[in-house]
Amino acid sequence: MRRLSRATAVVETDAGAARAAGELPPDLEARIAMLEASAAPGDFDRRSWFWMVLFGVVAPALLLIYVYRA
Amino acid sequence: MSQGALADESGWPMLPAERTWGGVRLTLTLATTAAATWCYLIGESVGNYLGFVKGAIALTAGCFIGMLLVLLAAGPACIRFGIDSVAATKPQFGTRGWVVPAVLQGVSIIGWNSLLIIFFAKSAVQLCIALGLWSQAARSAMLVPLLTTLACGIIFAALRRGAKGVSLVSNILFAHVFVGLWMLYLLVSHRWPELLAAQPALANPDRLWNSTTGVELGIGATLSWWPYIGAMIRMAPDGRTAVLPVMLGMCAPVPLLSLIGLAGVLVLKSSDPAEWLRTVGGPAYAIVSLAFVTAANFGTTTAGIYASAIGLRNFRALQQRSWTTLLLITITPVALVGIFIPELFFARFGNFLALIGVAFAPLCGIQIVDYFVLRRRRIDIRAIYSHGPGQPYAFWRGINPAAMLALAAGCCTYIALLDPLTYRSSRPYAYLTASLPGAAAAALVYLLAGALVIRAGRGGYRRG
Numbered sequence: 001m002r003r004l005s006r007a008t009a010v011v012e013t014d015a016g017a018a019r020a021a022g023e024l025p026p027d028l029e030a031r032i033a034m035l036e037a038s039a040a041p042g043d044f045d046r047r048s049w050f051w052m053v054l055f056g057v058v059a060p061a062l063l064l065i066y067v068y069r070a
Numbered sequence: 071m072s073q074g075a076l077a078d079e080s081g082w083p084m085l086p087a088e089r090t091w092g093g094v095r096l097t098l099t100l101a102t103t104a105a106a107t108w109c110y111l112i113g114e115s116v117g118n119y120l121g122f123v124k125g126a127i128a129l130t131a132g133c134f135i136g137m138l139l140v141l142l143a144a145g146p147a148c149i150r151f152g153i154d155s156v157a158a159t160k161p162q163f164g165t166r167g168w169v170v171p172a173v174l175q176g177v178s179i180i181g182w183n184s185l186l187i188i189f190f191a192k193s194a195v196q197l198c199i200a201l202g203l204w205s206q207a208a209r210s211a212m213l214v215p216l217l218t219t220l221a222c223g224i225i226f227a228a229l230r231r232g233a234k235g236v237s238l239v240s241n242i243l244f245a246h247v248f249v250g251l252w253m254l255y256l257l258v259s260h261r262w263p264e265l266l267a268a269q270p271a272l273a274n275p276d277r278l279w280n281s282t283t284g285v286e287l288g289i290g291a292t293l294s295w296w297p298y299i300g301a302m303i304r305m306a307p308d309g310r311t312a313v314l315p316v317m318l319g320m321c322a323p324v325p326l327l328s329l330i331g332l333a334g335v336l337v338l339k340s341s342d343p344a345e346w347l348r349t350v351g352g353p354a355y356a357i358v359s360l361a362f363v364t365a366a367n368f369g370t371t372t373a374g375i376y377a378s379a380i381g382l383r384n385f386r387a388l389q390q391r392s393w394t395t396l397l398l399i400t401i402t403p404v405a406l407v408g409i410f411i412p413e414l415f416f417a418r419f420g421n422f423l424a425l426i427g428v429a430f431a432p433l434c435g436i437q438i439v440d441y442f443v444l445r446r447r448r449i450d451i452r453a454i455y456s457h458g459p460g461q462p463y464a465f466w467r468g469i470n471p472a473a474m475l476a477l478a479a480g481c482c483t484y485i486a487l488l489d490p491l492t493y494r495s496s497r498p499y500a501y502l503t504a505s506l507p508g509a510a511a512a513a514l515v516y517l518l519a520g521a522l523v524i525r526a527g528r529g530g531y532r533r534g
Contacts, residue, residue, distance in 0.1 A: 024452075024455055024456065025389070025390075027082070028082050028455055031082055031083055031085060032083065032451055032452050032455065034085055035083055035085070035151060035451050036451065036452065038086070041086065041149070041150055041307070041308050041309075042150070042308075042309065043145065043146035043149055043150055043309050043447065044145075044146070044149075044309040044310075044313065045308075045309060045310050047310055047313075048309045048310050048312075048313040051313050051314055051317055052138055052141065052142070052313060052317065055134050055137075055138070055317040055318070055321070056134055056135065056137065056138025056141075056317065057138070059131075059134055060130075060131040060132075060134045060135045063127045063128070063130055063131035064128075064131050064285065066127055067124055067127050067128045067131065067281045067284070067285075068278070068281055070123075070124055
C-alpha cells in the first residue's frame, strides 16, 4: 500500500487532462505499474486443474453415462 | 476513500494486497448469488421433459459443464489481474469491440434482476398476507411497485459499501440455501412414490432428446453466470482460492435448488414452493417458503446490481462518475420495469432471456481459445486499459473482426441446432446439445480468423 501511495504521489497529473492526452488516470497508472513490477500471479495451478477436471469433465461424464444408459 | 475501496468501485484492477476474500467468503457470496428463484424455473423447465432422478442427474451434469466453460473463459484474466468479466473481453473484442459483451452483460443482468425484484415484491406481498399484516381484500396493484421501490432502495444502500455490501448481504442470507434443502426434503419425504412415478408433461418421444435437453438447460443456466463471475472472483487472491468456490459454491446450488422446482412441477404441477408447500404442509410452511423466496431473490439481485455497476466502469464516459451515480444508473431500469411493466415483463421474459443465453456459449469459446491457444496465457494488463489508436488491443479502429465473426458463427450454430424460442431442433442437437457446438464453432472460427489477425500484426499477439 505504501508503494502504491508513493506511485500515486509521483503521478500527479490531473485525471481529466490525462484522459484528454490519451494517458491513463494517475491511480490506474499506479496500479498497472505495480502489477507490471510484481510477478504476475498465475491463473490455475495443478490443484485448480485437478478440481476443474474432476467437477467439469469426469463427474459430468459419469453422470451422462448414467443418464443416456438409463 | 481507501485505495482498495477505489478499485472495488472503479472496475480497475485489484492489487494482490486488496484481494482478501478467502475460500469460505467467496463460497458464501457465490452460493447466495446463484441460489435464487430462477432455480425453480430451471427445475420446472427440466421437469417438462424428464423425470425426477434422470432430470436431476442431467441438470447437474449440464451445470458442471457450463460452469467449467465460464471459469475457463472469464476466470484466467479476472483471477490474474483482479478485473471484471467485461474488462477480460478486451483482448478478444478490442478496445471498442468490448461494448458487445458489455451490452450482453448489461441486458442479461438487468433482465434477470428485473425478474427477481418482481418475484421479490410478489413474494413479500404474499408473505405479508400470510402473516396477517395485510388482508387479501386490501391487496392492491400498488403494493408490488411500492415493494419494488423499497427493495431497490435497500439494495442501493447496501451497495454503497461496494463489494463489502455484497459480502454482508451474502453472510446474512446464506441460511436460505438450507431452508431450500429443507423444503426439498419435505416434498421428497411426503411424495416420494408419486415423484418417481410422475411423467413429464412435454416429454419428446425421443428419450435421447429429452436427456440432452436436460443437459442443455443446465449448461445454459450456468452460462448465465458469466456476467457475474468476474466481479466476484477478482476479490480472491489466486486461482487456487477461487476454483472450488466456483465449481461447488456457485455451480452446485443451482441443480440442488432446481430440484425444488423439478419435484414441484412433476408432482403438484407447480414449481413455486409458495404454492405447493401450502398443499404439503399447510400455511406455516408456506410462510417459511415465502420468506425463503424473498431472501433468496434479494441476495442475488444485490450481487447482480454490483456486477453490472462494475461493468459500467469500462465505459469511458462513466469512469469518472461517482459510485453512487453508477448504482443509480444500474438500479433505475430494474426499478422502472418492476414498477411499470411487471406483468408484461413476466410474460415476455422467457423469450428475451433465451435469446441472451445464445450469445454466452460462443463468447466463452472465443475467450478460451484466445487465452489458452492464441495468446498462450499472456495478457497485457496495460493494453486492457489503454484505448488509443496503435495500442495492442486496438486491432482495427478498436474492433477485432475475428471476434465478431466468431460470435456470429457461434450464435448461428446454436440457433441452427436449437431454436431457443420454440425449442425446435435439428437432428445433431440430440447428440451434441446446442451450447457446446455453439462454443466450439465460435472457437474454431476465432482460431482461423485469429491466425489472419496475427499475420497482420494486430492484437498484441506474439508471433512464432
